[in-house]
Amino acid sequence: VDAIPDRNPLFVKLSDGSVRNGYTLKIMNKTHEKKNFEISALSPQEAQIKFQSFDGSDINNISVDRDSVTTIKIFVILPKEFLAKNSEGRNFIDLLIKDKSGAGDKKIQAVFISKN
Numbered sequence: 001v002d003a004i005p006d007r008n009p010l011f012v013k014l015s016d017g018s019v020r021n022g023y024t025l026k027i028m029n030k031t032h033e034k035k036n037f038e039i040s041a042l043s044p045q046e047a048q049i050k051f052q053s054f055d056g057s058d059i060n061n062i063s064v065d066r067d068s069v070t071t072i073k074i075f076v077i078l079p080k081e082f083l084a085k086n087s088e089g090r091n092f093i094d095l096l097i098k099d100k101s102g103a104g105d106k107k108i109q110a111v112f113i114s115k116n
Contacts, residue, residue, distance in 0.1 A: 001026065001106045001108055002025070003024075003110040004023060004024045004025075005021060005023050005113075006024070011113050016080070017079075017080030018077050018079045018083075019080075019114040020050075021075070021076050021114075022073065023073075023074050023076065024073055025073075026070070027071075027097065028069045029067065034065055035063070035064050035066075035100070036099075036101070037061075037062045037098060038060045039062065039074065039096070039097055040059075041076065041093060041095060042094040042095065043092075043093070044078070044091065044093070049077075049095075050074065050075040052073040053072070059074075076110075078091065078112060086114070088115075089113060089114050089115025090115075092110070092111060093109065093110045093111075094107060094109050095109075
């Protein structure tokens with residue numbers, strides 16, 4: 001699993017004062033069977049994940065065909081109250097990619113940018 005942050009724009013400030021970052025996730029399935037995955041935010045607890053899908057899948061059921069890579073787009077949103085505690089403008093987001101077959105979970109860390 002790879003998490004590639006969007007480069008342009010680095011972040012988007014929403015009307016309620018929260019900030020959104022976009023990431024492209026690449027999920028590899030090197031097995032000979034189709035797999036289903038679920039994505040969640042481990043930390044910070046305030047993080048919300050929005051998922052962009054064109055094939056009917058959702059954040060709790062992402063299908064990856066055997067011997068292939070699936071690319072998905074997610075958005076992570078942090079509320080303004082959480083961001084007010086951090087003056088640096090950078091946070092780490094811990095994401096959990098759970099293999100629903102029970103074969104193992106993968107934790108990845110990405111940088112969340114909220115200031116230039």
